[in-house]
Amino acid sequence: MNRATIDLWVGVFVTVALGAILFLALKVANLATLQTVPSYRLEARFDNIGGLKLRAPVKAAGVVVGRVERFRLDAKTYEAVVTMKIDNGFHFTKDTIGSILTSGLLGEVYIGLDSGGDTAMLADGGEIAKTQSAVVIEKLIGQFLFDKAGSTGSVK
Amino acid sequence: MPANTLVFGLRRVGAGAIKVISRLGFAARFFVAVLLHTPSALRRIQLTLREIYFSGVLSLVIILVSGLFVGMVLGLQGYDSLNKYGAGDSLGIFVGLALVRELGPVVAGLLFASRAGSAITAEIGLMKTTEQLVAMEMMAVDPLARIVAPRFWGGVISMPLLAALFSVLGIFGAYLVGVSLIGMDSGAFWGNMRAGIDFWPDVTNGIIKSIVFGVAVSLIAVFEGYDAQPTAEGVSSATTRTVVGSSLAILALDFVLTVFMFRGTGVV
Numbered sequence: 001m002n003r004a005t006i007d008l009w010v011g012v013f014v015t016v017a018l019g020a021i022l023f024l025a026l027k028v029a030n031l032a033t034l035q036t037v038p039s040y041r042l043e044a045r046f047d048n049i050g051g052l053k054l055r056a057p058v059k060a061a062g063v064v065v066g067r068v069e070r071f072r073l074d075a076k077t078y079e080a081v082v083t084m085k086i087d088n089g090f091h092f093t094k095d096t097i098g099s100i101l102t103s104g105l106l107g108e109v110y111i112g113l114d115s116g117g118d119t120a121m122l123a124d125g126g127e128i129a130k131t132q133s134a135v136v137i138e139k140l141i142g143q144f145l146f147d148k149a150g151s152t153g154s155v156k
Numbered sequence: 157m158p159a160n161t162l163v164f165g166l167r168r169v170g171a172g173a174i175k176v177i178s179r180l181g182f183a184a185r186f187f188v189a190v191l192l193h194t195p196s197a198l199r200r201i202q203l204t205l206r207e208i209y210f211s212g213v214l215s216l217v218i219i220l221v222s223g224l225f226v227g228m229v230l231g232l233q234g235y236d237s238l239n240k241y242g243a244g245d246s247l248g249i250f251v252g253l254a255l256v257r258e259l260g261p262v263v264a265g266l267l268f269a270s271r272a273g274s275a276i277t278a279e280i281g282l283m284k285t286t287e288q289l290v291a292m293e294m295m296a297v298d299p300l301a302r303i304v305a306p307r308f309w310g311g312v313i314s315m316p317l318l319a320a321l322f323s324v325l326g327i328f329g330a331y332l333v334g335v336s337l338i339g340m341d342s343g344a345f346w347g348n349m350r351a352g353i354d355f356w357p358d359v360t361n362g363i364i365k366s367i368v369f370g371v372a373v374s375l376i377a378v379f380e381g382y383d384a385q386p387t388a389e390g391v392s393s394a395t396t397r398t399v400v401g402s403s404l405a406i407l408a409l410d411f412v413l414t415v416f417m418f419r420g421t422g423v424v
Contacts, residue, residue, distance in 0.1 A: 001209075003202065006205060006206055006209045007205060009209055009213045010205050010208045010209050010212070010213060012213075013208070013209075013212050013213045013216065013314075013317065014208075014317065016321070017316075017317030017318070017320055017321050018317070020317075020320040020321045020323070020324040021317075021320045021359075021363070023324050024256060024320060024323060024324060024355075024359050024362075025355045025359060027346070027350070028252050028256065028323075028324075028327060028349055028350065028353055028359070029256075029350065029353040029354055029355040029358060029359045030350045030351070030353070030354065030355070
């Protein structure tokens with residue numbers, strides 16, 4: 001095996017393998033998350049964030065406009081403070097409602113943003129005032145059973 | 157005498173422990189020596205390119221064929237299980253994550269250890285047996301720089317590339333089974349995969365793993381060859397030790413790395 005042939009084969013091998021890594025990056029994974037899309041931050045306070053995860057999508061009308069960056073518990077009010085990174089191209093009105101939603105019955109948990117009619121827009125670091133917490137199924141069932149028991153009791 | 161047997165037995169245990177520890181120490185010093193000889197090996201890059209040819213290019217066939225078949229089996233088995241819960245469309249993300257995070261680096265590493273690692277050990281061991289290494293030293297050629305370092309770096313460079321190719325072929329195999337054979341929607345296959353797999357950290361974690369496995373397998377292979385008893389039997393047992401040792405090292409390292417990579421994500 002002479003030197004030129006070995007060089008050729010190693011060159012082909014390395015090129016094809018680097019192509020494979022590129023394929024993994026672009027076609028298999030979404031490299032878009034690595035690109036630093038210019039973005040700004042919004043905050044929102046929720047009574048309960050349910051199963052929200054870091055990097056969960058933030059959607060407006062079903063379109064992903066940002067991601068959950070971090071969340072923490074406010075030690076005074078016992079509310080969850082969620083910080084979201086929103087892409088610079090999207091702006092939301094001051095009376096936007098943020099709600100924690102689930103796609104489907106078992107799907108991922110995301111934050112939905114519904115803009116209102118206000119003309120003023122939320123700036124970087126702004127807070128979404130109106131929020132709707134996650135629906136906790138156990139609480140919902142408990143409430144339903146409680147109501148049911150109360151109504152049957154009053155009929156008798 | 158029972159007391160004598162006890163002393164004899166303890167002596168055996170002690171000798172075994174000392175042997176294991178001194179071999180570990182020797183391997184660590186050997187690793188440092190290989191790293192110190194790296195610049196002189198890189199200066200003659202042709203030697204390393206030759207080793208990339210022998211460990212990387214010649215391993216391509218087994219890696220590519222195994223990747224394709226692993227992917228096709230994953231596609232069939234995964235679709236069967238996922239479809240029971242009506243989640244057959246998630247086949248892409250299941251296969252992609254399994255290959256990129258785990259199976260690509262681990263299975264490619266195991267194949268690499270048995271295909272290339274054993275060859276490196278046998279080659280260096282036989283050079284030692286036929287006193288070629290001693291002859292080199294006599295000619296003032298350092299065998300660490302001329303023989304060991306190029307083989308080590310050839311393995312370290314080849315391993316991540318082979319693992320990436322394994323993952324890609326596996327995904328292609330799953331695509332063949334899922335889309336062409338079962339008839340699921342090709343858009344759902346790729347779309348779910350891209351939505352569920354991130355370059356950082358999923359793909360990069362797989363690449364980090366394959367680099368670590370490459371270092372482990374190559375080091376074990378060159379060390380066992382260099383440390384082999386210079387007899388036919390010694391070379392054969394060194395080759396066996398390379399395959400067993402690097403396979404166990406890959407699986408153990410994989411667990412440790414996975415635990416570290418899952419830290420802070422809520423799983424561990």
